[in-house]
Amino acid sequence: MFKDIFRKTKYVTIPSTSTQKRTPADISPKEPLNISKKELPDGLWVKCPKCGEVLFNKDLEENARVCTACEHHFRISARERLELLVDENSFEEWDNDILTLDPLEFPGYGGKLLEAQEKSGISEGVLTGHAKIEGNPVVLAINEGNFMMGSMGSVVGEKITRAIERAIELRLPVIIISTSGGARMQEGILSLYQMAKTSAALGRLAENHLLYISVLTDPTFGGVTASYASLGDILIAEPNALIGFTGPRVIKQTMRQELPVGAQTAEFNQEHGLIDLIVGRTQMRSVLGRLLRYHQEGAQYGATV
Amino acid sequence: MFKDIFRKTKYVTIPSTSTQKRTPADISPKEPLNISKKELPDGLWVKCPKCGEVLFNKDLEENARVCTACEHHFRISARERLELLVDENSFEEWDNDILTLDPLEFPGYGGKLLEAQEKSGISEGVLTGHAKIEGNPVVLAINEGNFMMGSMGSVVGEKITRAIERAIELRLPVIIISTSGGARMQEGILSLYQMAKTSAALGRLAENHLLYISVLTDPTFGGVTASYASLGDILIAEPNALIGFTGPRVIKQTMRQELPVGAQTAEFNQEHGLIDLIVGRTQMRSVLGRLLRYHQEGAQYGATV
């Protein structure tokens, strides 16, 4: 059943934004994750959108796509993340045979789905499966930000729910790595209730005393923040990742409230008591590995089920 | 076993303070509950310390010692409160045979105890027992503010703990009515750990799915706020009662912070989400009766023990 399905992204991805300082307006549901995809002539160089440093693409790859000058974390795909985190050849993908329908026949949804599939190279906004991290078996779900902002419709909700249910069967810990604009409006109420469905599954996981680590990456918002992404026993964020419930643009539009610089960053969230740990991408594997080890079944003194 | 042990207070109690507006400095651990006891020649008249109205003592008694002009709640003794709350002849006192020792041989403690006993007419700072409120059986504990500020030493902690333990045996709800300056320093660490002891007993009560209503009256502070008084399923306060952890005088002395007028009142606490209900003394019996009725054993759909 174990199958290596890592895919290489085919393009050098260069976000075109040149914002030097992180302000909350950097993200809104309207903004695609990779703002543009320009291929440099030789594909060798990338300019850091934060510090402006021009980086060897190879150096960037080797540094987990974290700027070697300023530690800016470039957005990466679910499969890139998988490759960075899990033990080689340990990933077994689950439920990639569940495909999205258009139950509301929502204007334009069909086209958007096809486009997202082309762009991301995967069938939906989350990758789920079983893997090992530093030898520790774990059930893993990773949002794909390139797929309609990683938004949650019926399929994302179903795949995450099934992954959690299998973790309960297998008595394994769960790690979910979020990148999402929230619930996917094109599936209406069905998307909204995926929040309840995934949360319910996590409720069962918690009652089974199984560990759930939620890793929040840039950006995580809306119905995903308000469901599975916030329900971790341990919440880890990548540095400077924007995390919140309402996007800054909506706050500005509806409340006429301009968020201060630095609002909704990982650091802001930690200051306000909402995040356990901020972990740089290059350290993530080690920290997850240690946390999994300290929660191994049998390591416990006597969990009270 | 049922025994009517209501006692009438022997004096007309007139607090001498003439503060018109409630400010936090009204209470401190140094301040006795009834600031002075002046007997008016005929004992017929009492002046309201809040609005200054001169009231017929008889009218005041008939109105549960609540000022008929401004609704100021006069401080009352545990036995007066008992009489106001429970069904006639329904009170059975428990554990009045536990007496206080002076384990640290603390300077002046022995004398203070005797004085408090003389003044309050009871042996310690809490009255416990079994009673009925509007026909609903309940275990009741009432702090006696006249006994060393209702402070908690070994005996108060032990009596409250025993009352809770008996409630578990009898499967009865518990109501504790607090008036206290906090832990009693003259018994040192033993007083401090009464906070843990009473909280532990309430933990068992909660695990048994038995109702605990905590009624906070003026004043409730320190180690009592930081233990049994705050652990109610439902927290009820009397109007304008001062409730807090640190007394306003200590805050002023240690932090050089002057509390705003109205701080630490029941209303302030409710505004800050810390109190469920503010109930005037004349309504207390009815509200407690209804709450007890709605929590009767057997009324539940299916509590999950």
Place this chain on the structure above:
Amino acid sequence: MVQLFDFEKPIVELIQKISELQKFSAEKEIDLSQEIATLEKKVVLLKQEIYGNLEPWQKVQIARHPERPNFYDYAPLLFEDFIELKGDRLFADDRSVVGGIALFRGTAVTVVAQVKGRDTKENIKRNFGMPHPEGYHKALRLMDQAEKFGRPILTFIDTPGAACDLAAEERGQGEAIARCLQAMSCYHVPVISTVIGEGGSGGALALGVGNVVLMLENSFYSVIAPESCASILWKDSAKAKEAAAALQFTAQDLQRLGVVDEIVHEPQGGAHKDTDHTAGQLSLVISKHLTSLMSETPDVLREKRHQKLRSIGVYKEISQKSLDNFEKRLD
């Protein structure tokens, strides 16, 4: 005076016309009773036509009607007693969420409801019915207590959405909602959630994880406000009407999609035309479901609620061969 919608104007105009005719008939002593009777029949038909075929956007308008009854209007009609319990025990008492213990047809229940204000002053106090995290923490505290004491839970949903300001972000709006979802899904007591007005997104769903989900006929319950949807999709919030149709968020839509179990009838024109009648309908429907839920064991109740949630979603599972083809296309 009750505020009128555009779509109601033909009815009002016709009624006005009748009254003019009556006046004319009286003044001029001309018998127009037959004509008037015909017109009055036409009013009935017109009402049936208009109110019976409300478009989604019209329902949104009714659901947001400033005189639409809120929880405080229904409470004294639904309950023999209601003891309001306040506060999250952490930070504040959020007045956009109201809760407590009520007596419903003789059964003690825990009630949690979202409440909008009736005027500007009250709306400021209640933040226009948009709860902050402390509102959800209060809801959670009261519902946890219902679970502890085996008391059924009734929730009433009526919010444009959760508060969307800096304060809400600072205090963890997302987690507050998520905790409600998780907790509600795990309770062993009957939970009935009723949408009585606006059901705005995650902020509404936080009280919506019922064994039974009910909706008043003219309420709506949506993943996103129609204006925001239009603004995101078509960069034009004025296209809210189109968005309202696309989102399929009426009670009838949601029943079809398996989210709503029963629709509670409103008087013609909306609940605000007759609060007593609406409350009576609500009471009947809630009572019927509560009786039925209370006949189940706690474990079964919980499992059924879970299964209900579990089943929401539309997708297809494809064969391995189709999958291979699909993947080839992507490569």
Place this chain on the structure above:
Amino acid sequence: MVQLFDFEKPIVELIQKISELQKFSAEKEIDLSQEIATLEKKVVLLKQEIYGNLEPWQKVQIARHPERPNFYDYAPLLFEDFIELKGDRLFADDRSVVGGIALFRGTAVTVVAQVKGRDTKENIKRNFGMPHPEGYHKALRLMDQAEKFGRPILTFIDTPGAACDLAAEERGQGEAIARCLQAMSCYHVPVISTVIGEGGSGGALALGVGNVVLMLENSFYSVIAPESCASILWKDSAKAKEAAAALQFTAQDLQRLGVVDEIVHEPQGGAHKDTDHTAGQLSLVISKHLTSLMSETPDVLREKRHQKLRSIGVYKEISQKSLDNFEKRLD
């Protein structure tokens, strides 16, 4: 340079005298080795006498010594790994309370500790080691997780007391502490609480509900700060020394009173004279108790902790006859 206390001055003066004699002896080439040897023996005796008979008030001074090792000094010496976890998930991360998951001699444990600052800047950040409600909420969250995952809990107490300001009152300081007390008393995992510096009142007790309570030799643990006690009783906070004696709050007193189970030895003069040694002692004693606790079943552990709490307190039960006499006296 390490700050000196008055009571240490005779030792320092004697050491200075010896060094003067040595200098004098070297300069003048006079043999004073015998005199110096005698004086050096006297230093040892003087140290034993002074440090071995510290009065309560002197222990308070050592416990509050600005260079007394805090949790962050011990952590790398006690644990093979320590992953700090922050926040209460409600309002803020309180830096006067530090917690996380640590590896202690191969066992994963949850650690919660109070931490004072080492300088003014850090003290402001850590509020002088005085936790606000969010600190206790964080502690509770982390300890609840330890219970969930069956992980032993180690708490380290070092606070002058819970924060005593308006903000603390607004956010429910009393309830926050009470919730810790109740939760800790109900856990099924081993809980070891160690007072490493100041144990200030309810704010300290909130982390003190252990199966085993340990105290460093020169720490103290009191129902009230001696200054406040003196101020209340004798209207004179300068009488703190007398209050310190009356309150009986040293490790030795608390062991006698049944609260403290074992005293952890400090190097002569206090922990700050040798942090490594103190950490080694701490590790040994904690390890011994942890091993012993982990051999019990969860239910037994919980019951024993409960019984320990249950037994704290001194009072007498009198006969009915004595009671009658007592009541007569009061009538």
